[in-house]
Amino acid sequence: MLVRMTTNADEPQTRPRRRAPAGAAVLREDVTEAIRAAVFEELAAVGYARMSIEGIARRAGVGKTAVYRRWRSKLHLVLDLVSALAVQGLPVPDTGSLEGDLRLLYEVTSRALRHPVASQVIPDLQAEAARNPEIAEAMQKALREGQDGVASKIVVQARQRGEVREGLDEDLALDLISGPLYWRSVVIRSPKLPKGYLAALARATAEALKAV
Known part of the structure; x- marks a missing residue:
């Protein structure tokens, strides 16, 4: 029985395969x-x-x-994702008035917090943060640099327009702006906001900021 030996000449001519880069280049x-x-x-x-x-x-x-x-690890994966949320941030509204800026901020934030994924993930990570200092730090950083970063710029714009006083306590202002909607959407998890709630909240918060 004659066995035919194959050689490179018998095989289809193909371009040489390039070696895949190693390390970070393959990600x-x-x-x-x-x-x-x-x-x-x-x-x-x-x-x-x-x-x-x-x-x-x-x-x-x-x-x-x-x-x-x-x-x-899954911890480092989650920490990376939470930190990424902080740098993404929210758009800073500039409607020309404090109440208008707050109303737009609340509309955007409310939609984000009501998203099915966010409404389940945020409370779960908050609960985990009570047991894990690293997650707690990442969550605090994400919230402060995200929501509060936008709220701080709204206060600056209002100050420049003369709508709030120069010596306004910024931490107090951020609590007034961010607290109520977060409480309603994340803490007590109200399934649906009453009609006109965001407009009323924006109006009440603007008046409170002007009064303090």
Whole structure:
């Protein structure tokens, strides 16, 4: 029986394969974004305590290695996501009046807090923050740099227009602006805001800021 030996000449001519780069160069951004999205979905579905790298990888359609290449644990993954929320921030409204700015801020914030994923993820992370100092620090940073960063700029704009006094206590102003809606949406988790609530809240908060 004659066995024919194959040589390179017998094979289709193909271009030589380039070696894939190692390290950070192989971390595709679309895969990273898919994992981040999967984390939010997994948090909303099972909560932080039951969340696993396996579940995240399965939901993202990737292997566990792809997750561990980017984050060494689920804690670091969640901390990274929470910190990313802080730098994204909210748009700073500039309607020409303090009440108008507050009304727009409340409308945007209310929609964000009522989102099905956010409404489940935020309370769960807040509960976890009571047990985990690292999550607590990340949550505080995200909230302060996100919501309060915008609120602070609204106060600055109002001060420049002469709507509030120069010596206004900024911490008190931020509490007045951010507290009521957060309490209603996240703490007591009111399923639906009454008609006209945001307009009334903006009006009352503007009057309070002018009075203090």
